[in-house]
Amino acid sequence: MDLTLLNYPIFLGVLIALYALLTLGLNIQWGFAGLFNAGVAGFFAVGAYTSALLTAPPDPERILGLELPVAVGWLAATVMAALIAWPIGKVTLRFRADYLAIATIGIAEIIRLILRSEEALSGGVRGITQIPRPFGDLPYEAAQLAYLLLSWSLVGIIYWALERQVRAPWGRMMRAIRDNEAAAAAMGKDVEARRLEAFILGAAIMGLAGALYVHFMRAITPEAIDPMMVTFLVWIMLILGGSGNNRGALLGTALIWLIWSASELLTDRLPAEYATQAKYVRLFAVGLLLQIVLRWRPAGLLPERLYSIGQKG
Amino acid sequence: MKPRKRSLLLALAVAGFFTATPYARAQEARVALLSGITGPIAGMAPAMIASMKLALDQANAAGGLSYGKLLYQEFDDGCNPQIATDAMTKAVNVFKATAAVGPGCSGALLAAANSVSIPAGLLLISSSATSPKITTLDDKNLVYRTVPSDDYQGKVLARALLARGFKKVAVAYINNDYGKGLADAFKAEFEAKGGTITQFRGHEDKKPSYRADLAELAKGGADTLVLFDYANSSGLTILKQAIENNFFKNYVGADGMRDENLIKTLGADNLKTFLVSAPVGEAGEAYNRFAEAARKAGIDPNATFAATSYDAAFLVALALEAAKGDKSKLPQALRAVATAPGEPILPGEWDKAKKLLAAGKEIDYKGASGDLEFDAAGDVPGSFALFGVAGNTFKELQKMN
Numbered sequence: 040m041d042l043t044l045l046n047y048p049i050f051l052g053v054l055i056a057l058y059a060l061l062t063l064g065l066n067i068q069w070g071f072a073g074l075f076n077a078g079v080a081g082f083f084a085v086g087a088y089t090s091a092l093l094t095a096p097p098d099p100e101r102i103l104g105l106e107l108p109v110a111v112g113w114l115a116a117t118v119m120a121a122l123i124a125w126p127i128g129k130v131t132l133r134f135r136a137d138y139l140a141i142a143t144i145g146i147a148e149i150i151r152l153i154l155r156s157e158e159a160l161s162g163g164v165r166g167i168t169q170i171p172r173p174f175g176d177l178p179y180e181a182a183q184l185a186y187l188l189l190s191w192s193l194v195g196i197i198y199w200a201l202e203r204q205v206r207a208p209w210g211r212m213m214r215a216i217r218d219n220e221a222a223a224a225a226m227g228k229d230v231e232a233r234r235l236e237a238f239i240l241g242a243a244i245m246g247l248a249g250a251l252y253v254h255f256m257r258a259i260t261p262e263a264i265d266p267m268m269v270t271f272l273v274w275i276m277l278i279l280g281g282s283g284n285n286r287g288a289l290l291g292t293a294l295i296w297l298i299w300s301a302s303e304l305l306t307d308r309l310p311a312e313y314a315t316q317a318k319y320v321r322l323f324a325v326g327l328l329l330q331i332v333l334r335w336r337p338a339g340l341l342p343e344r345l346y347s348i349g350q351k352g
Numbered sequence: 353m354k355p356r357k358r359s360l361l362l363a364l365a366v367a368g369f370f371t372a373t374p375y376a377r378a379q380e381a382r383v384a385l386l387s388g389i390t391g392p393i394a395g396m397a398p399a400m401i402a403s404m405k406l407a408l409d410q411a412n413a414a415g416g417l418s419y420g421k422l423l424y425q426e427f428d429d430g431c432n433p434q435i436a437t438d439a440m441t442k443a444v445n446v447f448k449a450t451a452a453v454g455p456g457c458s459g460a461l462l463a464a465a466n467s468v469s470i471p472a473g474l475l476l477i478s479s480s481a482t483s484p485k486i487t488t489l490d491d492k493n494l495v496y497r498t499v500p501s502d503d504y505q506g507k508v509l510a511r512a513l514l515a516r517g518f519k520k521v522a523v524a525y526i527n528n529d530y531g532k533g534l535a536d537a538f539k540a541e542f543e544a545k546g547g548t549i550t551q552f553r554g555h556e557d558k559k560p561s562y563r564a565d566l567a568e569l570a571k572g573g574a575d576t577l578v579l580f581d582y583a584n585s586s587g588l589t590i591l592k593q594a595i596e597n598n599f600f601k602n603y604v605g606a607d608g609m610r611d612e613n614l615i616k617t618l619g620a621d622n623l624k625t626f627l628v629s630a631p632v633g634e635a636g637e638a639y640n641r642f643a644e645a646a647r648k649a650g651i652d653p654n655a656t657f658a659a660t661s662y663d664a665a666f667l668v669a670l671a672l673e674a675a676k677g678d679k680s681k682l683p684q685a686l687r688a689v690a691t692a693p694g695e696p697i698l699p700g701e702w703d704k705a706k707k708l709l710a711a712g713k714e715i716d717y718k719g720a721s722g723d724l725e726f727d728a729a730g731d732v733p734g735s736f737a738l739f740g741v742a743g744n745t746f747k748e749l750q751k752m753n
Contacts, residue, residue, distance in 0.1 A: 046445035050468075054438065155527060156554070164529045165485045168462055179471040256433060257466035260459030260529070263433040300438045304446060307425055315401060318389045318428040 056190035062288040064244030070282035072237035073217035077140040080269035081147030086116035086246025087253040120246020128238040166260030281339025380420035384443035386454030388431035399655035407665035414702040429455035433463030440464040452476040458483030479660040500734030506537025525580040527554035557586040576602040583611030642720030663719035
């Protein structure tokens with residue numbers, strides 16, 4: 040069998056793993072804690088640039104470039120995104136729903152504009168290149184496969200940890216706070232601190248996704264943290280898959296990315312004069328799908344399950 | 353659990369249907385055409401794609417390659433790294449491209465080349481990615497471009513302005529790799545040759561008003577504004593507001609500002625002191641041949657990056673012919689057909705080129721956008737001219753070098 044045919048599914052798999060981390064992170068914030076974070080791209084960017092700066096070779100035009108091992112970069116990306124999320128959460132989490140969305144979208148834009156403008160920090164609009172990739176020295180096919188396994192084992196670990204976390208008393212408490220804040224507070228729960236925990240945990244996972252992205256692409260420029268491709272696409276994935284359900288988050292991610300990417304193969308079969316126009320339809324199709332799901336399955340394809348104490352599920 | 357199983361099966365079925373597309377066929381060469389069909393350069397992409405297709409269609413009409421036809425397929429790079437890597441992966445692994453033209457934007461090219469095309473050993477040649485970062489890419493000799501790096505245009509423009517007597521200017525640039533690249537190169541050269549830059553400011557696009565930026569720029573007393581921006585974006589807004597409020601006397605732009613819609617919108621009378629630099633075909637004959645063919649095919653030959661796109665695709669076709677379908681010999685073949693020495697080949701002269709190659713002779717393609725002699729990094733120096741406004745169009749004032 041022609042092995043190169045597998046390269047495309049492998050690539051899809053890696054991209055789905057990247058986005059899966061983002062949706063899992065958002066699911067903690069929105070699905071379990073009810074925090075409307077519209078600034079996913081900001082934490083993704085923090086993670087991506089942190090890891091890039093620590094592992095890339097030095098460049099006279101900007102700081103750092105320490106050539107540290109990739110694992111250090113990934114760890115630092117996770118920690119850095121959490122550290123950035125802490126003050127942001129402190130300030131913004133007093134807002135409810137739509138106000139929080141406006142605040143987070145603003146902060147993500149601030150992060151994006153800083154990274155675009157501060158050349159000494161981030162390489163400015165030209166970005167950072169020559170970022171090392173784990174197993175990057177292997178031949179193309181093997182390198183892709185190795186990265187696929189690496190990224191999915193990370194997704195697997197995080198999925199397993201999150202599932203444990205949301206089944207634990209912590210998860211029940213988060214859902215209680217989400218569904219009835221006053222009641223949870225009356226039960227003696229520290230609502231503000233718990234919401235901050237969920238916000239930071241989600242942001243840390245998004246930071247890890249950024250690190251995973253940057254080492255896969257081996258380069259980062261500010262276009263990569265475009266809110267359309269990071270924040271809004273991730274929201275669509277989560278809403279479609281089913282917020283409050285980690286499996287739903289994974290399913291939504293896989294479906295949306297498959298439709299987004301693979302629909303091009305279908306439109307390429309059209310006659311040449313329509314092939315170009317058909318590319319615009321992809322954007323439209325994703326929006327339409329979201330509308331349909333919201334109309335007929337408002338809780339997503341895999342709705343949130345009701346957990347009871349002791350249930351293994 | 354039933355609905356879950358059903359959706360999983362559905363997902364698998366969809367995945368299977370899309371990925372199991374059979375494409376393999378022998379005796380032909382496949383060229384992937386990547387451009388920002390959606391995204392920020394969507395306005396330029398149709399003319400670019402059409403010009404690439406024109407070059408390959410001409411080659412096919414004149415008999416194609418000696419070992420088969422040139423097949424091509426277009427991909428959307430979205431001017432975005434995620435979409436571009438996705439498109440490049442499809443181009444390499446599903447379409448099974450032998451070579452690629454594109455991607456259209458620098459950030460998209462850097463990601464797609466680094467993570468897909470270079471590891472996969474695919475030759476690519478971009479007609480519109482202008483970032484100086486591409487020059488220093490560790491590309492294993494696989495990345496080329498027919499459009500000059502911004503470094504170059506910024507420098508020649510600085511020298512031309514000094515020669516015309518502009519000694520003191522303010523510089524405004526759109527804060528992206530295009531504007532920033534041009535502005536930095538311009539500043540370095542202008543100051544090194546004795547000019548003064550009173551203000552040097554980047555701005556973000558899509559703002560409704562730039563009056564505050566203009567007021568800042570006007571401080572320092574320069575009467576000339578050098579604006580590195582796009583005519584279909586903030587460039588138009590800034591120029592309009594600057595002229596309305598008389599912030600400066602003279603205005604200078606680069607190729608992104610060369611757009612006849614600008615003259616229509618602002619009026620030729622208001623643009624008497626407006627100069628733009630833009631790439632031009634070095635050999636008039638080569639450009640004319642392209643322009644004639646383009647007009648016949650319904651393409652505006654002066655559209656931004658139309659000529660460079662045509663050249664990129666035609667060069668890929670020539671290289672494919674010279675390499676006789678051997679992918680590993682493509683970079684070497686591309687250099688051989690593009691650079692001197694050799695019999696000159698003009699746009700559209702496919703038959704002549706094919707015969708010369710078959711006879712084992714060297715050829716040297718002289719493109720519509722310039723001579724296209726690649727340097728060690730795969731860049732071209734390009735040729736630029738300074739234009740002024742005359743009537744409803746731009747008139748060439750002088751060549752720049």
